[in-house]
Amino acid sequence: MNNFLFVAAENDGIPKCKAGGMGDVVRDVPRQISERGDKAHIIVPSYSRLHQNGTLRTLLNFKLRGVTYTAELYEVIPKKEFANIHHYVIHHPEIEAGGIAHIYHDDPTEPFYTDFIKYVIFCTAVAEAIKKECFGKLDVVHIHDWHTSLLLFLRAFHPGYRNLNQMRFVYTIHNLAIQGIRPFDGNYASVKNWFPEIDLDYKVLMDYRYQDCINLMAIGIRLADAVHTVSPSYKEDILHPSSPPEFIGGEGLEKDLQDADNEGRLFGILNGSNYQNIREAEKGNLYRNTITAIFQWLQEESKKYKSDFLAHTGEKIVKFLTEPPAFVCSSVARLTEQKFYFFKRSPEVMIAILEKLSKVNGILLILGTGDPGYEKLFREISYSHKNFIFVNGQSEDVIDSIYLESDLYFMPSLFEPCGISQMLAMRNGHPCLVHHTGGLKDTVEHLRTGFIFDGDTYDQKMRNMESAFDLVLDVFLNDKQTWEKIENNAKEMRFTWKKSVDEYYTQLYSIST
Structure with missing residues (x-):
């Protein structure tokens, strides 16, 4: 039995944890994995609300900003029960609900300021949970968009989380335009403030346009074992520079994407749609x-x-x-x-x-x-x-x-x-x-x-x-x-998750079906 962990900002497999299509993907892919007899764990932030009816599984202690943080790992009840699927949330008071779908913050004067803080805490707590084997021995960790790419930063640079190298990391790009760019230093929501003990490799981490900043979307593309776009045509689009509004392509990251493609790490696999377990609606209402x-x-x-x-x-x-x-x-x-x-x-x-x-x-x-x-x-x-x-x-x-x-x-x-x-x-x-x-x-x-x-x-x-x-x-x-x-x-027309996840296993997960 293969053992998977999905780490994301959204999961529509549990109530009130969806803002967009990412929530659907994180809901449906584990269900396909369950049908194959494999095990899937899904973990998202609690956003100060999703843990309230959950069961506390353990406390997670880790260092950030030179002090000890303690986060709580809860297992929560899903919308529908499936064999071998477990849903979790991480609770910490600083992982707050945002104004967008009670998930994301909008910081117009300093983009990603608040979200950077809460996803730093979340990702470090997840790394600690993996280290403590809260999900058992994992084969694949599947992470989604910039909110979770900090796990790859921790795997590459944090001496306390070298064990993350023992599993395959897959990175899915849902929206390349939102990149999670923050300063390296000189700001509360900066890398050095939260990880003062880590020697940074600025060349690996930096944004090409703002070279005093980390680009967390780029980290996912540069450091993952496999990089995934959610359709074949979007993969082809993002290998070319953007020329808005006529054409939206790589959004400044086309070189990283071309490198990943040349290295055989970039895959375009179409998302599926759910044709079973559909929420019922009555016509005429x-x-x-x-x-x-x-x-x-x-x-x-x-x-x-x-x-x-x-x-x-x-x-x-x-x-x-x-x-x-x-x-x-x-x-x-x-x-x-x-x-x-x-x-x-x-x-x-x-x-x-x-x-x-x-x-x-x-x-x-x-x-x-x-x-x-x-x-x-x-x-x-x-x-x-x-x-x-x-x-x-x-x-x-x-x-x-x-x-x-x-x-x-x-x-x-x-x-x-x-x-x-x-x-x-x-x-x-x-x-x-x-x-x-x-x-x-x-x-x-x-x-x-x-x-x-x-x-x-x-x-x-x-x-x-x-x-x-x-x-x-x-x-x-x-x-x-x-x-x-x-x-x-x-x-x-049928865009089935079965067909998509068949390709996930062979291309993204390197598991023969």
Whole structure:
């Protein structure tokens, strides 16, 4: 039996520990490992809340900043029980909940300041737990994004954790754009402050652009035994320099990625989608569920600042209970540059799409929270366009209903490492309109399972986005046979975790299946 440890910032296998697609991956891959008869442990930070109904397993003592820290290791109850899977959280008072999904902090004046501190404590506690064999003897440690790459720093440079060299470390890149860059010295959230006893190899650790800083994303790429991107096309994209906004590639790390590729350490394997143990949703409840969620949010103190807008959204939705729209175009995403850059830079294109929808009694429904600038833009457009429904919150019931009841799923992502939303929409038989980038290239085929727009320049992309939307509405209204064929093709697509994890075993884990 092979023994795995997954270390991540998110795990949707336990309640209230998801902000994005990473949570889905960390939930689903261990379930595949369990089906093969192997053992998987998953560990995430507690964020001062996830340990509360857990069982204390042990105390972990380790040195940081020249003083002894004590963290608590809890085993917690998952959403669903699977054989040979154990879920854990690390609790320490300084590992606090952030404002983003109660996980990440947003430090606009000094990026990564707070998150660096809490993930330093978390990773060092995990290294100590591995050293104490809290998970037994491990074969593979699978870490995710910059939040956990500090384990590779400890393996390479900390004399107390040389035992980490006895296991294979796999590093998955979910979002290359977020790199965890912090100073080497001269700051509370700096490497030297937390590890004063370690001699630093600045060449191995530094960011190319800010050479007085560590780049934790780069550490993962440089020091892991295997590096993994979550789609084959994204792997090819990031080997080339970025040229925004026309092309998002290696984001300054293309040389490290090229080196990893030349060394046979870089692999592009498409994420899977969950087709079993799906959270059940009932059709016909989209507007009812949305109104219920809005009433709940209106009672939360943290949402008082946008209570007027939530009431405005609820008022718009009430009429759909008796007079539903004829066409629902939807999108569910964190409000970030990655997901909605095109709308922020060219709101006139978004408004043109709303006008096209209004002519066919259609709506655009976007659910999400995130960057205040994007929230403000979408609130303003909602006030001035009655067929734009901006659901400015997070609700699993509403999200399930959106995936179940939309006619078209819209993903105008600037870049997309893989994307899971298009898979979830297709699982329910809904065509997607997507930008031809990253994992969207690997999952959506034009006029077969959905619709695609692209262009050599930004202006071309915007014109082609509008043209693609015209095509969508034309097919929907005037060619029902083709529309139904696209729906059926989308529903028949299967991006299974079994296929993906087969490749994980042979390529990432070096385990024969």
